[in-house]
Amino acid sequence: MENGAAQQPQAAYQNPERILQPAFYELNETFDLDTNQLILLEGYKECGHPAVPAVQPYVFDRDRLRKLLAFLDNPEGDGLYLCGPTGCGKTSLVSQAAARLHWPTQMVPVHGRLELDDLLGQKVLENGNTPFLYGALSTAVKEGHILILDEMDVADPSELAGLYDLLDGAPLVLAQNGGEIIPVHPRFRFVATGNSAGAGDGSGLYQGVLRQSLAWLDRFRVIAVDYPDEFTELMILNQVVPNLPVIVREKMVKLANEVRRLFTGGFDGKAVEGESQLSVTLSTRGLVRWAKLSLRFQGAPRVLEYALEQALTARVEPAERQAIHRIGHDVFGDLWSSGVDS
Template identity: 85%
Template sequence: MTQDVQQAQAGSCQNPEEALQPAFYELNETFELNSTQLILLEGYKDCGHPAVPAQQPYVFDRDRLRKLLAFFDDPMGDGLYLTGPTGCGKTSLVCQAAARLHWPVQMIPVHGRLELDDMLGQKVLDNGSTPFLYGALSIAVRDGHILILDEMDIADPSELAGLYDLLDGAPLVLAQNGGEIIPVHPRFRFVATGNSAGSGDGSGLYQGVLRQSLAWLDRFRCIEVDYPDNTTELSILEQVVPDLPLLVRENMVKLAKEIRRLFTGSSDGQGEGEAQLSCTLSTRGLVRWAKLSLRFKGAPSVFEYALEQALTARVEPAERQAIHRLAEDIFGDLWSSTDTSCPDDDLPY
């Protein structure tokens, strides 16, 4: 068996047998909170495991973090399903919490042709032999990783039916590998994300979403995730692009909120008769726009130039014009600026 296949089988550090050692982390210090309680969270020692997500600037919503950490601590036989609009931070919430606890994550991006065998593993040809290459699910169950089934509501419900017993606590059986039985590691966690709540997409915004089996959904506790509020997104931008003036960051957040309002069709009592957008500016896209604005500083109409690359170059021309008109109204003279800085008399500080 080649070294590449051996490393894929191990799915862990240089010395797999010694890699994942338990460790405890203090809540306030780890997640930059100011709770009055001293709470220790179980994770793993930092061993440079390649499956541990990279830690990035992130502002945690306290309520969602509380629910997530409670699941991490004791799932009580449940899976965890995070539901919310595209780009609102469902996956990043789990990954950034795992990064701070040094907890390896196995990610399975779901598509319409996903089969159970893709998650479990398969035999591969290697120098004339056919060793079994464990899939993300098998590795997570065996080694105590977090499994993320990303966009679960796109999966064929009949394929997911093969996982019912696993969530009920039964060991994983690999018929493809001679009936190998993998006991469920006590630190294994099953997490899924989706744009719908599992009952189909009544909004019509997300193509490919399927109605999931009630028997499957009944095995999950659920966390509803939405876009961060203005204060949180401003804090994220302050961490990621501190060189952008506050006025610019505020205008970016205002535009993002307006685009989302038109995307979801939530008028909040205003703008009756407005055309609904078929795209949105997620937090991920907002950060991309801010970074590109700094990267292309000096370009003609730098904020428009960056927004095209971050979002509007992929939308219909009419919607692109509508978004840019909104941006011009919000940014004012700054929209045609060739610099990311603001005149001194425009700065709010």
């Protein structure tokens, strides 16, 4: 099968010590919030399950977290689709919520050749036998995991049509395994992410994005995700690279937002007349990469420029690279040349 990442060894979930048991977590403590409400969230007891994502530094947007937790609590027959620009935190929003609730998650990176059988599973040759190896979808439905189809909008809509009945509440039928019927576990959740809203990519920025079937999209509730605001991105950098000087972190966020402004101006007319327009952007993921590399190479000559080239500008056209580095010089002033020790 094309997508080996979609396959999970069946034996990985047979360890008695890793049997999933329900548990409840308090909202404020679990997600580092400060509200005046006592809210309990259902998850699983910590048991070292291999499919539970690792906890990483993450700053949750309250509104998006509220919508996600409402879906995880009771999807009411819906799937969840998170759409937004590259690197804005769509997938990490779900995976980091799952990590804190100890909720096993099956992650499937979608590509244009993904077939339904890649998700369901297949028979394999093993010591002269042909046992059935359950795929990510079958495992999630059977065990009560979260399934994430990452970049779902590059999938062939005709392949996804085979999942309509599942999202309508029907059991999963594995014709490949003698017609095995898997009832849908009450804690199974179907989540997808994409750079488009499902209607194709009019900007031309995301190669391979396909227009998805309206019948398929109608089965999802939608959360629109954008880049965090300046305060939130500063909080992210504070967690990830606390040893970088505060002034450097602040100016990194300022540069990222200036690059994004010139990027969006290139496609929706927001740029000021006469300004250079950019065909690339500095995502939150790219911003974190830049910050980490700046700390890693701290002490090197022109370290901010050196790290930014590795994080972003080495892959853009020379004219745009010069434009972005010129923005860096304008934003950082003398720091651009003196480095992060100043």
